[in-house]
Amino acid sequence: MKSIVIQQPNRLDIETRSLPEPAVGEVRVKVKLAGICGSDSHIYRGHNPFAKYPRVIGHEFFGLIDAVGEGVSAARLGERVAVDPVISCGHCYPCSVGKPNVCTSLVVLGVHRDGGFSEYAVVPERNAWTVPDAIPDADAVMIEPFTIAANVTGQVNPTPRDVALVYGAGPMGLTTIQVLKGVYNVGQVIVVDRIEERLEMARQSGADMVINNLNQPLAAVLEAQGIRPTLIVDAACHPSILQEAVLLASPAARVVLMGFSSEPSSITQQSITGKEISIFSSRLNAKKFPVVIDWLSRGLISPAKLVTHTFAYQHVTDAIELFENNQRQCCKVLLTFNE
Template identity: 30%
Template sequence: MMRAAILVKPGRFEVEERPIPQPGQGEVLIKIAQVGVCGTDLHIFNGHYAADSLPLIPGHEFTGTIAAVASGVTGFQLGGKAVVDMNVGCGHCFWCRRNEVLNCPDMRQMGITMDGAFAEYIVVPARLVIPAPDAIPFEVLVLTEPLACVVRAARKARVTFGQSVVVIGAGPVGNLHVQLLRTIGAAPIIVADLSEDRVAMALECGADIGVTDPAQLHQTVMDATEGRGADIVIESVGNPTLYKTALRLMRKGGHLAAFGLTGVDERLALPILETILHENSVKGSVAGMGQDMHDALTLLVHGRIRTKPFTRATYPLTDIQAAFETISDRPKDLKTQIVMAT
């Protein structure tokens, strides 16, 4: 038997005993070590997302060790560390072949539309398991999935050196955006958030300019870009008003990276003629998958990301309720991690 945290209804976890799942054809059993709490997990916890999936074991940012493999599965070392791509597509359709798994008609996501990682064990498709170096701590490996999301966003936006970028939102993913942009060579990097603590951390992690007063944001961006506006603006909050702000911060010919999740009915009115004449662009991106996961793991293995701000807050599985209930009171904890006791 194993322990698992089941979200039985919005706002309520129950830790229960469940049978340890067994890997079937083409599957691997992962003994989970640590799981990161994602903003999506909070949306699910608060009843804003995936309510039709409850009761559910959430959790999709996870790492652990290979505990067992099904007959015929090769290439894995029992006891070896691993991370897992949480996006489960059919593997052979038009979209899966293009690494656009979120558009697969049969797509499912661990911890969102199927049981996830807030448990001591999970069975996953072997093709989604990525072996990781034993020397890298679990609290660092658990950042692979959120960093992969940022890698994909940068890839979609075609960020390159010397480009000015505004990151709206200095939370966990906003901070990772800043760090990856710094690694790529974007400049200047301007980060905006109402939280002074989180803006300060973003500045420590690589942002060039921080803004906490919304009334000063537009002028700050114009001053930093010779009055043009930013080459790229990343909305990493999921607020329709901030998406409108993002459009005003872009230069002519600029790019809006739509990253923050909004409600399903929210709309953004694009000025069509201006978009055409200025050759502006908008590209959505939210989840890392496939090669994004491998690239994110490589960046972590080689120390390209400052991980200490993400590893301070850890809770045992038995305290998962308290971990979720107190997240909003802990803005200095960029990432809350759930640790499985051994």
């Protein structure tokens, strides 16, 4: 089989590897589609502190179960499945309180263990979620990105009364916008970004108001309209955002952080406690695959609005370079395997 391997930062090879056999409790997935994420680019460029090399990248993937290991029912053969990349122990404190995404022995496919940019991938059976036949393949491969939004919104319980502000109209921001509007019917969703084409995608995903803060200060625009967001999501992941978010937030607001920057954010306790703002953080997903599959089955989200390009896996280098360098025309890029 062919696998996309990052040998070391900035060195990508397409290797011929032996077909893997599933161990006890595992299944082998014949991969059909995989999505490129920013974290894949970060591993390729050597900017992911969690990655170990060499590594088959890819944590957004979909395919068919074509082999099962001991202890797995043969009835699962042929199932269409989306793969949850989060592998957890199931018994540590985070796992016991419903947060396997921060398990003390966390393993993420495509980061700590080989992932789905391969013609075949072996994964734990419990991580292979059955996708109903009514959901198209191109939507099924987008389940994992939407679990990020499911994890964010699941923590803060959005309501129609909320005024939501989303920083960033990249893939994480766009999935969050769709979930806020399509699932939770949030009254007003405001999106801020510096790329007009991304702001147009935000409109198409349901944003009620978009602001280009390259041309005008966000605070001034909101203040002029008397807007005090009750829910703020940082999907741009810059350390400077927290300070501004807390200042802009309504009393009793919720702020969600998604970034991994090691740079400090400058903020005072008084600015948080004075308004009793709740600050949340979100990493990966905590068993949200069934949630997103249900949303897709009910037509509440539209993954196709985010997909802008599709490449055969043999052209992965071109695909990643497009993803990295053309944020105006490119959003979510898919790779095809086993067509």
